[in-house]
Amino acid sequence: MYIYQQSDWPKFKWNDSKIITLLVKVRNLQGRVEGKMGALGFDLKNQANLEIITQDVLKTTEIEGEKLDVEQVRSSVARRLNLNINREVESSRNVDGVVEMTIDAINNCNDPISKDRLFGWHSSLFSGGYSSINKIRMDHWRDDCSGPMQVISGVVGKEEIYFQAPDAKVLDGEMSKFLKWMQNEKEIDLIIKAALAHLWFITIHPFEDGNGRIARAITDMILAQSDSEVFHFYSVSSQIRKERKQYYEILEQTQKGTLDITDWLLWFLTCFFNALESSEVILKDVLFKQSFWNNHATTLDNDRQRKVINKLLDGFDGKLTTSKWAKIAKCSQDTALRDIQSLVDKEVLYKLPKGGRSTAYDINRTSEKT
Numbered sequence: 001m002y003i004y005q006q007s008d009w010p011k012f013k014w015n016d017s018k019i020i021t022l023l024v025k026v027r028n029l030q031g032r033v034e035g036k037m038g039a040l041g042f043d044l045k046n047q048a049n050l051e052i053i054t055q056d057v058l059k060t061t062e063i064e065g066e067k068l069d070v071e072q073v074r075s076s077v078a079r080r081l082n083l084n085i086n087r088e089v090e091s092s093r094n095v096d097g098v099v100e101m102t103i104d105a106i107n108n109c110n111d112p113i114s115k116d117r118l119f120g121w122h123s124s125l126f127s128g129g130y131s132s133i134n135k136i137r138m139d140h141w142r143d144d145c146s147g148p149m150q151v152i153s154g155v156v157g158k159e160e161i162y163f164q165a166p167d168a169k170v171l172d173g174e175m176s177k178f179l180k181w182m183q184n185e186k187e188i189d190l191i192i193k194a195a196l197a198h199l200w201f202i203t204i205h206p207f208e209d210g211n212g213r214i215a216r217a218i219t220d221m222i223l224a225q226s227d228s229e230v231f232h233f234y235s236v237s238s239q240i241r242k243e244r245k246q247y248y249e250i251l252e253q254t255q256k257g258t259l260d261i262t263d264w265l266l267w268f269l270t271c272f273f274n275a276l277e278s279s280e281v282i283l284k285d286v287l288f289k290q291s292f293w294n295n296h297a298t299t300l301d302n303d304r305q306r307k308v309i310n311k312l313l314d315g316f317d318g319k320l321t322t323s324k325w326a327k328i329a330k331c332s333q334d335t336a337l338r339d340i341q342s343l344v345d346k347e348v349l350y351k352l353p354k355g356g357r358s359t360a361y362d363i364n365r366t367s368e369k370t
Contacts, residue, residue, distance in 0.1 A: 002164065002203075002255055002256060003203060003255050003259065004166050004174075004204070006258065006259050008259060009259065010178075010200060010259075011259060012196055012199075012200075012259055012261050014260060014261055014265050018262050018266065019262065019266060019269060022266060022269045022270065023189065023191065023269060025273065026191060026269050026272055026273045026276070029273060029276045029277070030226075033276050033279055033280060033283075034227065034228050036280070037229050037233045038229060040283075040287075044286055044287065044290060046083055047286045047289070047290070048233060048283055048286045049081065049233070050074065050078055050083055051282055052232050052233060052234065052279065053077050053081075053102060053106070053232055053235075054070070054077050055235045055237075056235040056238065057076075057077065057099055057102050058070065059235060059241040060212075060216045060217075060240075060241075061213065062241050063213075063237065063241050063247075064212055068094075068095055069091075069092075069095065070317075071087060071089050072089055072091040073091070073095055074314070075087075075088045075089045075090070076091040076095050076099040079091075080099060080100070080103050081103070086310050087310065093128065094125075094127070094128075096124075097125050100124045101213070101214070102217060105121075105217040105218070105220045105221040105224070106220050109220075109221045109222070109224035109225045110225060112183055113179060113182045113218065115179065118214065119138070119139045121214055121217060122207050122210055122214065123138050125210045125214075126138070126209065126210065136209060141168065141171040141175065141207065142171070142205075142207055142208045143168050144167065144168035148164050148167070149164065149168075149205050150163065150164045150165070151165075162248075162252050163251075163252060163255050163256075165203070166204060166205070171206050174204045174206070178197075178200055178204060181200075182218075189226075190222055190226035191223065191226055191269065191272060192265065194218075194219045194222035194223045194226075194268075195219075195264065195268035195269070196261075197215075197222055198215050198216070198218065198268070201215045201218055202215040202251065216236065219236055220232075220236065223236065223272075233279050234279035235278070235279070236271065236272060236275045238275065238278065239274050239275035239278060240271060246267070250263065250267045285315075288313075288365065289313045296348060299348060300343070300348070301342055302339070304329035304331060304339055305339050305342075307328065307329055308320070308325055308328050308329055308339075309343075309348070309363070312362070312363050319352065319358075319360035320360055320361045321358070321359065321361075322336045322359070323336075325340060344361070348363065349361045349363060349364060
């Protein structure tokens, strides 16, 4: 029996005494991180906001097994936030769609959530009308014309059904209840409301595809209502991506359990706490980036060096070698080596311990250097 088949669905219940200590801990950390964000200047807040929303978009998509181009996502986010960045690039429509949904959820968090708004988000995710090679119906809940909506894993012939969503014929009624609750529930803590909304929506699974990304957008929307800062300073999707295995395990356990969702709330609160802690790392990176350019505005010799250093500061995938430098900067390996050696001599870069054919470099982050 799935949770939605319980006779008193969707009357969730939980043990307040088991979650209150953790909720207070989360609220305290949220306040501390908000205080650090509030102490930043306007430009730094914008940079932090840009980086965190970029990570949110990248990771909510990665959870579904799709990897977006980092520079396309950052450029798309920057355009929608009216921010100027180095190396702005054109972004694809599928990138823009996830960005549009994410920013709408966060920046317009106090706008009512409605059927039309959800259809708009769904359309933005599948602007071409397709998910992979499958045609997606827009402005409709799923119809189950090809069979019940199931979450399946495993090799062909040995598939395991982890979850089967409610029948399509009940979706209008189920979503009406959900949207009415979203609009009218004002009593419970907003972090708890975000956890409930996430579980409730993902259990109904109203669309043919995109349910996970939309559930996380709804989560972001409610959590943004709980923030005192207008800038977004954490990414729950990034943390869920790190805890992806545990996320699916607790979902399966909860959806096959009773309406006592205490364990789900404990997991969600812990995940949110970890997301807040991770946001401090992003804020440190933003501060380091500003400090770096303040100290090295005239240190670099050419645009090639500025391009690659910016890429390192934005989060480089793997280790920087001469061949990767040459590829990024579109130059020969000899030119790349000269560029690198010049920055090593100026103590902007340093050589990583392992040498030989795998010689790699990184930014010197020691405070006395930068």
